[in-house]
Amino acid sequence: MTPEDLSDRATAELERQQGFRERLHCCTAAGCLSCGAEQLKRELNAQVEARGLSQQVEVHGTGCLGLCSRGPLLRRASDGAVFHELEPSEAGLLLQGDAASEQALAAKRLDPTHPFFAHQQRIVLENAGRVDPQQLDTYLAVGGYSALARAVSELSRQEVLAEVRASGLRGRGGAGYPTGVKWELVAKQPGTTKYIVCNADEGDPGAFMDRSVLEGDPHRVLEGMAIAGYAVGASHGFIYVRGEYGLAIQRLQGAIRQAEREGLLGPRVLDSAFRFRVDIRIGAGAFVCGEETALIASIEGGRGEPRPRPPYPPEKGLWGQPTLINNVETFANIAPILRRGGAWFAAIGTERSKGTKVFAVAGKTVHTGLVEVPMGTPLRTIVYEMAGGIADGGRVKAIQTGGPSGGCIPERLLDLPVDYESLVGVGSMMGSGGLIVMDEATSMVDVARYFMEFCRDESCGKCVPCRTGTVQMHQLLERFCAGQAGEHDLALLKELGTLLREASLCGLGQTAPNPVLSVLRYFPEELEQRLHQDAEAAAAAAPTEPA
C-alpha cells in the first residue's frame, strides 16, 4: 500500500460508512463481553437481518467505552448517544428509531453531559466507539497510519525525534522518563541492529488501561511502534503481553496479520525503504517482567530476572543491542502527536507533565471504568465528580495509585492535581494508572499487608533484600493484623522498609515498601491501634488467635 492508497482506502471507507442510516457500536472490551455484549451484538445482527435493514444499519464491535460498571454499552453513531446495561431483548427498540421506542430506551441512555464523560479529554482513547478493532479500514477512516505514512515519506528521522521531544511526552509506564530523550538515546547508538519493545505486561492489580487500548485500538499501538522504529533506526519490534490478556493477544495477532498483508508493516512499510516487523511475546505470569531488564530476559526466553543497570537498555538491551522500551499508552500517544504536532500536545497538561493520562478507576465508587483526563486534573474531580463518589453516600478514606509500588493518598489531599511530581511528593506515584478508591470500611493495615503479600509472591528471588525483606515485612504486617505486634515491630517495619528501598536490585524491591511507608505516614493511628490491642491482650494474658 502506498500513502496515496492509504487515503483512498480511508475515503472509500468513510463513504461506505455514510451510506448507512445508522451505525451501532457495541463495546466488545473484556468488561462488556462478560456482561453479555456478544449476545447483544448477535441479537442486533439477527434483527437487522430479519428486518431487512442490512443496507441501512451497520452493527459492529468497538473498543472500551469507559463506563465498565454499567456494561454492556452501546454507542449510536448518528447522535452519539451511549446506552448502558442493554439486554438482547432491547435490540429491537434500538432499531425502530420511533418516538415510542426512544421513550422506552430513555432510562438506558447515559447523559453525555455527565461529568464522567464531560471532564474527559480523549487522545489515547479517542477511537473508542468509532473504530472496530478487527477491521483495519475503520482505523484508516479516522486517519490511522497517516502519521506513519507522513513519517516514512516526508519526514527525516531527526524531524520525527524533534516532534516527539517537543511534545514533552513522558513514559506512561509509571516512572515518567521523557520519551523524546529516550528515543534520542537509542537513535544515537551506533550499529544497525536495534529493537523496539512495547511493554504490555500490565501487572499492577487495579490497572486495565493498556488492556483496553490493545483490545480496542491495536493498530494505534502498532503504528506508534513503527514510527519509533523509523525514528531510532530499528527494524524489529516485540510486544510483550501478559498471558492473562487473551482477548488483547487475539486482537493484536489479527491486527499484525492485517497490517502485514496491507504492507503497513513488513519489508517495505507503505512502499518506502523502511522495513519493520512486529512479533508478540506472551508473558507467563510474572509481575517482575514489567521491569525492563527482566522483560528483556523473558523475551530472550529465560527466567524473568532483572539485572543491574547501567548499562540501560537504550545502550545494551535485547541480545545486547540498543533497545527502546515504552509502554502501550506511550506508543498510543505517538500517532496523534505526529498528526497534530508536538506543540499541540505540549499545550495540554501541566508545566512538567504534558498531555492526558488514562486512569482505571475502581473500588467503592458509584461509577467504575476508564477515564482519560488532562494532566493537572485534581484527584477530587476524578473521584467525586466523575466517578460519583462512594455509593450510598459513604465517605472516601483514601485512594491508592501506583499499585504495589505506589501508596495511598488520604482524602484531605485529594485537591492535588494529577502529575508525576505531585504524586511522588505525597509518597505515591503515577504508576501505570490504576486508581482504587477506598471507603471508611477499608482497613489500611490490611491493604498494606495485601500489597506486601503481592510483592512477596512476585519477588523473583534474585537479590536478598527483596527476597527475604518482603517475607519479613509481610510477617510483621500479619502480626499487626492479628493484634500481636509490639513497639519494636513498628521500628523494625520502618527499618526494613528503608533497607528494601536502598538495597534492592530492581524497582520491584525498591518500591515494595511504599504502600507500608505511606500507611505509616498518613494512617499511623491504624497501626498504633493494633499495638494497643496487643498491650491489652498481654495485660490480660489471654492467648491470641493466630492470623
Next chain:
Amino acid sequence: MTPPTSESGEYPVTATKDNRQKFLERAMSRQAYAGHALIEVLHTAQELFGHLTPELLREVALKLKLPPSRVLGVATFYNFFSLKPKAEHTAVVCLGTACYVAGAPQLFQALERRRCACAAAEEAKGAAGPARLSVQSARCIGSCGLAPAVVLDGRILPRVTPAQLERALDKIGITA
C-alpha cells in the same frame, strides 16, 4: 523414556506419538528451534497437553538445544506453567486490589470449602484421577469494573457473591 536417537531432533523422543506431538513439533519448527522461543514453545506444549510433564520438558530441551536445567528453571519460574495435571474444572478468583476490597477473599474461601468437600466425597468413593476442581487466584484479570470477579472454566462471573458462586458450581456438578 528411550534415549533420543537423533541429534537433529528428526525422530520423536517420546514413545507416544499422536497429533499433539505433531503440533508441538510444528510450533518449534516455526520458531526455527531457537532457544529464545522457549517460553512460546512451553505455552504451546501446555496448551496441547494440559500440563508440562518431565518427558515434555526433556524433549523441548533437546529440540531447542538447551540444558534441561534451563528449561525446568523457566517452567518453574513462571506462574502460568503447571507441572501437575489440571483439574476437570478451574476457578480463578481475581485477587486484584479492586476485587480484594470488594470481598474476593470470601469468594476464595467459599471455593476452597467446596473444593475440599468435593475432594473428600471423591476420596470416599475411591475415585482416582485428576481432581475435579482446582481453585486458583489471579493477580488482577483487568476487569476491575466488575469486581469481585471469578473466572470459572474461562468464563468471567462479574460482581459475584458467594451464594451465586455456589449455585454456579452446583450447575457444573461440583456439589458439596
